[in-house]
Amino acid sequence: MTACAQPNCTGTIEDGYCDLCGHAASPPAAPPASVPASHPSYGSAPSSYGSAPSPYGSVPFSSPSAPGVSPSSPVTVPSGSRGSAPASGRGTLGTGGSRPGQLGSGLAEVPPVVYRDPMAVVLQDPQVPEEKRFCAKPDCGRPVGRSRNGRPGRAEGFCPHDGTRFSFTPKLREGDLVAGQYEVKGCLAHGGLGWIYLAADRNLDGRWVVLKGLLNTADAEALAVAEAERRFLTGVDHSNIVKIFNFVRHREPGAEAGRMAGYLVMEYVGGESLHDQLRRRLRESGNTEALPLRQAIPYALEILRALGYLHERGMLYCDLKPANVIQVGRELKLIDLGAVRMASDQDSPIYGTVGYQAPEIASSGPSVASDLYTVGRTLAVLSFPFSPVRGGAEAPLPGLGELPPAVRYESFHRFLLRATDPSPAARFASAEEMADQLLGILREVRAAEDGMPYPAPSALFGPERIPAGTAVAARGEGRILEPLRRAASAAALPVPLADPADPGTAFLSGLTARTPGELITMLGSAPHTPETLLALARLSAEQGGGETGGLLARAARELPGDWRVLWTRGVYALVAGDPVEAVRIFDRCYDLVPGECAARLALAFALECAGDAGPAAARYGSVWRTDRSYVSAAFGLARTLMAVGDTDGAMRVLDEVPHSSSHFVAAQLAVVAGSVRGRDPAALDAAALAGTGERLADLDGLDPRQRREMAAEVLESALDWLGSGAGSGTRAASGPSAGALLGTPFTERALRRELERLYRELARAAATTAERYALVDRANASRPRTML
Structure with a gap:
């Protein structure tokens, strides 16, 4: 045994850790030389990693x-069946x-x-070290067979505390034939009921088996009862569980008259x-x-x-x-x-x-x-x-x-x-x-x-509905993306799946195409079941309805302990303008379903609404890295990164929105805006501006008005860059597009002409007179200076 090196600690190192203070050994403790190299398979070795002293590491x-089974008590967590999908989720058990x-x-x-050859792991000198010898009686378990006054401890004898007989010497030897069928080859390890042996099954061409002690008794009836009690193990048939082949009895050499030993016969696993x-x-x-x-x-x-x-x-x-x-x-x-x-x-x-x-x-x-x-x-x-x-x-x-x-x-x-x-x-x-x-x-x-996503359908939630917070802010708002709106975030959250066994679930599945108002009306007159009640409460919560509290109280009574009721409370708190309470509730939901992206997304929404950008970014990032179908997470991560000053990081995230996403154009438009909006003109360069223009030109399906507005913003940034003096000399002509930006020569005069044209086109399509006048003023301010 190795003493712990921590000051004032009297513990000993067991498998690399002190059994008293719990600190790791330094340097790492090697196994004691006196411990035989046991096979790890059949019953714990004399000790187990971090376990308290006992006959075989078990108390x-x-x-x-x-x-x-545990006594019944109020359920505070999901039952596993409620809110779960059929076994086609992301990898059911x-x-x-x-x-x-x-x-x-x-x-x-x-x-x-x-695979390890069984003969290679048979112990050559099977012994149980003294420090691993304990009384086998369940209510004792105290040390036995220990050294005294310089004399080695006895391997056989009686417990000095309660008189229970102990023996740590093998009872079977190489060549012994157990039950006329199993030829013993040697010892593999020592367990709570004695030595564990390797044997060959003579009836099955020498198949390797393991013999593990079951019970030693002089009472044949007691042995038969013990075997019958354990017989159910022979019916266990699973590829992840060692196979029990048989139960046998054997009179051990030198045993008193009538004393028999029982053994489990199980497969050898050579790993x-x-x-x-x-x-x-x-x-x-x-x-x-x-x-x-x-x-x-x-x-x-x-x-x-x-x-x-x-x-x-x-x-x-x-x-x-x-x-x-x-x-x-x-x-x-x-x-x-x-x-x-x-x-x-x-x-x-x-x-x-x-x-x-x-x-x-x-x-x-x-x-x-x-x-x-x-x-x-x-x-x-x-x-x-x-x-x-x-x-x-x-x-x-x-x-x-x-x-x-x-x-x-x-x-x-x-x-x-x-x-x-x-x-x-x-x-x-x-x-x-x-x-x-x-x-x-x-x-x-x-x-x-x-660094790549691993998406999969959830067994508890449907997909993200409509991504939230994807709109690019207007130019004069001082931001790149619109702030997250509480109602939009609630509408984006995945819906917890209904219990397929509920009679109302089939009815609910046909209502997904309705508007929220129509759905609430239809559910109010639908046959009452726990699932229709919960769906009604959820829809009411998403609309911020005043009757939501009463519906949730009823749902809690009909679905006691169902986490989906708690989830719906979180949605209601978010929509009702209590983001702090929503954070508390969704944090608890995250505790209950820690593997779900939906739980992390909901918590991120609540945190962002509560003004905690950093913690929200961490949850958004976790969701986005795992599953790119949660587009709300990408935009949420971008918003929260920009809130903490990391605009470049936000642009990289938005650039990861896949081309196949219906919000790819929105993400790219946000990247264009982020490339020029709020930037110091001196920090820009021709190559970056030209690249931004190319990105905008390549966006298919962009609304013509949005394209003109963003093009005007890019052109104004280019003019600011030229006006800052950073674009003088050869730098202005070094762009990758032969000195062109959005098809316009990269000169002040040409950029001003194009900017004037864009503003006049926008003015013609303006919705109000005030907006048209403002755009005309911008056009006049942008036109190049002339002598006329």
């Missing part, structure tokens, strides 16, 4: 009276069987792990555990880097596939941690099914690992929510240097600002916080819901790392 909670070789969901290339991958990465980086997010998130997605499969069949895994997950090739498998139990089981001891186990386990028992909690903790441990245990208790997650820059994604941090919320009711409701949000975060991460 049993013996609570026969604890229910198999297929729990019926994981796709072999699809680790990464097509979004990330995860390095494969080479590498995530625990070992993580430790290697921490050692190589000096404890500064864990696994990359593009690798850790796909691991979590595959784990969720496996857990979703178990949950659908009424089973709970209970003891997820990196040591219990193995990668081989490009596939992932959950191993060590010793803690798996039926959700209805209220009597069996509960096993878990400190640092990963949900806080309510001891009082309420395991549940789907507690399983998902372990996924969140496991993902945190895999993604950044983080010891899950500090001072013998669970360590809190670090704040967003404390995360390493490579993983400092707000969406990812919010995901971890929801997944590990102390309240089971506040966590994700299902593995499928959790995976869907995590997949959205993976798209965001890949987009940020690769």
Whole structure:
């Protein structure tokens, strides 16, 4: 054991971290020389990353009276079915069987792990180090077999605290034949119920299998009951879960008369555990880097596939941690099914690992929510240097600002916080819901790392409707883009999808072409269902209707805990002119659906309306990088960048609006305006002005009046540049268009003639007499000087 180097700390280094203060070792701690090189597959090695001391890295909670599922409580988060689309979204969780070789969901290339020859990992000298020896009795777990007065500890004996017999020596030897079928080849690792062995199945041409202890007893009936209780594991058939082939009994050599041992027979998985991958990465980086997010998130997605499969069949895994997950090739498998139990089981001891186990386990028992909690903790441990245990208790997650820059994604941090919320009711409701949000975060991460979007349809929201804030401001307003209008932002937000099981959903789908007023009238007389009520509340909120509050109160009663009611409250606050309240509400929605672009867009709208340009820009940027179909995000990011003085950055964003977008022309027009409006004439040059003119000339479908107005603005900027003296000499003739701007020679006289012509054409089409007079005055002021 290595002592912690922190001042005044008496802890020891465990897997690179102190088990008392939680600080990383410096330099990184290597595995103790006395620890045998165990195979990572079948049951935790004698310790697990960051776990408290126990027989196999797990702490049993013996609570026969604890229910198999968490007690019911008011739902405060979405149920997973409400507001969700059919399984055709951006990559829904297929729990019926994981796709072999699809680790990464097509979004990330995860390095494969080479299959390991089982004979190469058999231990040559199987021993359990003294510091890993603990009493196996669930309510004891204290150290046994330790050295005293310079004498080595006993590998076999009795616990001095409660008299429980212990033995850390292998009971099976090479060549032993178990159940007349399985030929033992050696030890792989030591788990909570003894040694784990490699064997060859003689009945199936020597197929490699693993034998893991189930129960030692002299009571044949008790052994039969234990086997029957675990027999359900043989029905588990999922490519992400190790296969249990059989349960067998064997009288161990030298055992007392009638004493039998039970063994699980399971497949051999010759890969590498995530625990070992993580430790290697921490050692190589000096404890500064864990696994990359593009690798850790796909691991979590595959784990969720496996857990979703178990949950659908009424089973709970209970003891997820990196040591219990193995990668081989490009596939992932959950191993060590010793803690798996039926959700209805209220009597069996509960096993878990400190640092990963949900806080309510001891009082309420395991549940789907507690399983998902372990996924969140496991993902945190895999993604950044983080010891899950500090001072013998669970360590809190670090704040967003404390995360390493490579993983400092707000969406990812919010995901971890929801997944590990102390309240089971506040966590994700299902593995499928959790995976869907995590997949959205993976798209965001890949987009940020690769500099290219990764769009996909949402399972919770429809598409952006009409982009908001795309209008170019008039020349005299002192800005490039019109300010965001609250009603327009609400109308642009994607609509949460209706529950397909609601009888009113089919009726609603036929109303999308109506005007808001017509829709409100029709919904008022439509058959009442929760979905028609929620749709009516949303439409009323978008119109700022005074009856919205009452409708939302009714919707909250009929859809308790549905996040879409909260979302609609945010829309109403935004339209009603309370952006601070809208920020609060949409921030909470972002907590609940952290993988959704729509949630970030709504928060960005609210923040911009509240005057917080910087935070709004961060959310707009996240959406725009991930999915270019959210054109409102591009214009919002441009507006907020200009608000903080980054006009060039805003122009680069608008230039990214794709040509296929119906708002490409608006974006390009804004770029033209931003290239000349508010610029210091001396900072311009002929090449930039000529390029701006070419950009304007190439815009097809631009309204003739807008084209003339923008052309006049470009020509005036060119005249200002010439008048500043910056365009004197050879510089004026060095443009790429042979000294021409918008087809006009780049001279003061020619530019003035063209500018005069444009103003007179605009004057002829003016809507009011005052506007016409003003344009005529501009034309007269622009005409070149003559002797007449």
